[in-house]
Amino acid sequence: xxxxxxxxxxxxxxxxxxxxxxxxxxxxxxxxxxxxxxxxxxxxxxxxxxxxxxxxxxxxxxxxxxxxxxxxxxxxxxxxxxxxxxxxxxxxxxxxxxxxxxxxxxxxxxxxxxxxxxxxxxxxxxxxxxxxxxxxxxxxxxxxxxxxxxxxxxxxxxxxxxxxxxxxxxxxxxxxxxxxxxxxxxxxxxxxxxxxxxxxxxxxxxxxxxxxxxxxxxxxxxxxxxxxxxxxxxxxxxxxxxxxxxxxxxxxxxxxxxxxxxxxxxxxxxxxxxxxxxxxxxxxxxxxxxxxxxxxxxxxxxxxxxxxxxxxxxxxxxxxxxxxxxxxxxxxxxxxxxxxxxxxxxxxxxxxxxxxxxxxxxxxxxxxxxxxxxxxxxxxxxxxxxxxxxxxxxxxxxxxxxxxxxxxxxxxxxxxxxxxxxxxxxxxxxxxxxxxxxx
Numbered sequence: 001x002x003x004x005x006x007x008x009x010x011x012x013x014x015x016x017x018x019x020x021x022x023x024x025x026x027x028x029x030x031x032x033x034x035x036x037x038x039x040x041x042x043x044x045x046x047x048x049x050x051x052x053x054x055x056x057x058x059x060x061x062x063x064x065x066x067x068x069x070x071x072x073x074x075x076x077x078x079x080x081x082x083x084x085x086x087x088x089x090x091x092x093x094x095x096x097x098x099x100x101x102x103x104x105x106x107x108x109x110x111x112x113x114x115x116x117x118x119x120x121x122x123x124x125x126x127x128x129x130x131x132x133x134x135x136x137x138x139x140x141x142x143x144x145x146x147x148x149x150x151x152x153x154x155x156x157x158x159x160x161x162x163x164x165x166x167x168x169x170x171x172x173x174x175x176x177x178x179x180x181x182x183x184x185x186x187x188x189x190x191x192x193x194x195x196x197x198x199x200x201x202x203x204x205x206x207x208x209x210x211x212x213x214x215x216x217x218x219x220x221x222x223x224x225x226x227x228x229x230x231x232x233x234x235x236x237x238x239x240x241x242x243x244x245x246x247x248x249x250x251x252x253x254x255x256x257x258x259x260x261x262x263x264x265x266x267x268x269x270x271x272x273x274x275x276x277x278x279x280x281x282x283x284x285x286x287x288x289x290x291x292x293x294x295x296x297x298x299x300x301x302x303x304x305x306x307x308x309x310x311x312x313x314x315x316x317x318x319x320x321x322x323x324x325x326x327x328x329x330x331x332x333x334x335x336x337x338x339x340x341x342x343x344x345x346x347x348x349x350x351x352x353x354x355x356x357x358x359x360x361x362x363x364x365x366x367x368x369x370x371x372x373x374x375x376x377x378x379x380x381x382x383x384x385x386x387x388x389x390x391x392x393x394x395x396x397x398x399x400x401x402x403x404x405x406x407x408x409x410x411x412x413x414x415x416x417x418x419x420x421x422x423x424x425x426x427x428x429x430x431x432x433x434x435x436x437x438x439x
Contacts, residue, residue, distance in 0.1 A: 004033040005091045005132045006180075010121060011303050012078035014071050017386040018414040022071045023047055025388075026078060026120035028128045030340050041127030045120045046357055047386035053308060054334045056315075056360040057107075072324040075206040077117045084297030086121070091129045096362035098122050102103060115360035122361040123392055137424055141366075142399030145264050148180035148434045150397045150405035151175055152419065153380065154189045156196055157217075157225050158210025159267070160251050165206075166218040167266035170251035172225050173406070174233070175300070175439040178243030182426045185437060186240060186419055190410040196232035211385040213409030220271050226297040240298060247301035252286065253331045258269060260271035263307075280303070283313040287320055294325055303328035303353060303380075310371070314348040335359040335368045344375040351378035354402070355394070369400050369427055382406040387414040397424050401437055 009029040017023040025044040031037065046059060059077075059130060059167060061070035085104050089097055105113040130140035138146050143306055155173050159167025176190055190316055190321040196215065200207050205217035219225050226246060233244045254265040263286055265279040281289065288307060293299050302321070302363035306313045308331035331355035337359075352372040366427045369379050382396040394417075397405045405422070408415035426433050 003092060003102065005030045005039075005129065007091050007125070010078060010083040010086055010124075010360070011088060012075040012117070012120060014075055015074050015388070016389050017047055018046075018412065019047075019314055019386045021047065021386060023073050023386070023388060024065050024078070024116045026122045026124040026365050028091065028121065028124040028269070028387065030128050030132055032132060039128055039132045041129070041131050043120060043123035043127050043392060044388040045116045045123075045389045046384035046390075047116070047359070048355070048384040048390060052054075053331075053338060054339060055109075055358045057109045057111040058114035058116045059111075059358070071114075071116060074114045074117045077113045078121060082113065082117060082121055086125075090144050091125050091132065092128060094122075094129070095363045097307050098363035102361065102364075104363070110263065110360040115357060118360045119357050119362075123356070126362055136395070136425070136428065138395035138398040140399075141362075141396060142310060143280050146399045146401065147429055147432050148398065148401040149402055149422060149429075149434065150401055151177055151179075151437050152182075152185055152189055152379070153404055153406045153437075154192055154193070155212045155249075155406065156189075156409050157219075157229070158212060158214035159216070159232070160254055165216045166220075166270055167216075167222075167225070168265045168267040169222055169248060169304075170254070171212070171249035172229065173247040173248075173249070173301075175230060175245050175247055176238075176243065177245055179435070179437045181429050181433065181435045182422055183398045185421065185435070186360070186410065188243070191236045192232050192238070192244065192416065193410050195235040196229070197230055199228060209409070209411060210384070213411035213415045221268060222293065223296070226293070226299070230297075245298040247302045247303070247326075248299060248334050249303040249328075249330070250305050251331075252304050252306050253308045254415050256310075281425060283316070287313070287317050290317070290321060290325075294321065299325070300328035301328060301351075304330045304332065308332050309332075311346060311348060314343075318348055318350065322350050326378060328378075330355070330382070333368075335365055337364065337368050337371050339376075340371050340377075341370055344372070344377065351380060353380050353406070354396075355382050355384060356396070358376070364398070365396075367401070373400075378402040378403065380406055383415070383418065385407060389414050389417045391417045394418040394421035394425065397420070406427065
């Protein structure tokens with residue numbers, strides 16, 4: 001590597017995320033060899049509420065401050081051990097930087113330094129490198145062919161652990177596939193979102209929002225959600241199934257009762273005539289439910305339809321629905337190349353949800369994306385429920401030509417920051433921008 005841009009400082013601090021919980025923000029400063037100019041890039045780390053068992057470890061202080069959720073120990077890891085390891089390295093050597101941190105951590109799950117420490121530094125290094133070279137972050141990561149804008153998967157109805165309502169499934173999303181470009185897709189989604197708010201008000205339902213900006217009213221069951229979405233789409237002047245289709249995140253691992261090998265639906269149970277009779281479903285009954293929903297509604301994508309370790313069930317689900325529906329693995333794959341390799345070998349699912357904090361470094365996330373795409377799996381770049389105003393994933397989505405992004409409803413600044421960055425990228429690309437909806 002001929003160009004040397006030397007890392008001169010690494011500094012972390014504790015900030016707040018969108019849920020008011022502490023998280024890590026990192027600044028990496030590097031100095032160019034030729035001019036001596038110093039450049040600083042800053043990045044922050046998100047946090048999930050619905051987390052898979054196989055994710056990289058997010059360390060917390062466990063002390064009185066912030067109810068045990070502080071990250072002072074994590075920032076100390078950055079400001080001492082990681083800083084000492086990286087000072088003098090070339091900030092352009094992303095793979096080398098990430099490898100040095102994983103070797104320093106020396107665990108399989110980033111449990112020593114904390115994935116929140118390692119990831120913050122990894123992403124900040126990429127931002128500093130892009131700034132030093134004077135090119136956009138998406139171009140630095142993706143190279144000359146990075147130009148695909150994603151179809152947004154907007155979580156407009158929240159349930160599960162993202163909201164305190166009767167919905168057991170976690171996310172219900174609209175996808176404006178009839179748009180001709182990203183900016184049109186964003187406009188369509190925002191319009192539908194506002195008409196949905198109007199409809200909920202008219203029905204006397206709450207319009208308070210969940211962690212990801214979606215509304216969080218009580219519904220009798222999942223079918224009522226899709227019917228309400230259909231009304232909002234039509235009221236906005238669009239065609240259900242043509243201009244707009246649906247996606248959902250079942251987050252089935254949150255519903256799975258391992259002791260009884262069933263999926264429990266407490267919210268649905270509370271809506272029945274006899275709440276004493278608990279609503280439970282077996283793996284086969286879950287698959288049957290998804291088949292019914294995809295036949296009744298334009299439901300084109302189901303995320304985490306079964307529990308994260310139900311490999312046999314996932315094979316059955318993929319065999320039944322994989323030919324016509326996008327089946328996304330989140331808790332199943334946790335952006336981990338080892339689990340993705342296992343899944344592709346078993347022909348399980350057909351898409352991978354990518355959350356960089358699940359694996360802990362940018363390099364490993366890029367490896368996971370490449371592995372999935374080579375196997376013919378779609379990739380969906382995703383936020384977390386606990387987000388910051390940082391827009392890194394918008395650049396990442398374009399960099400790897402993912403084609404789909406999950407970053408919440410068109411509401412709340414930590415969500416719209418990603419959408420607004422995509423608007424800037426689209427404008428920058430001009431006629432080179434590509435958008436693969438149905439428009």
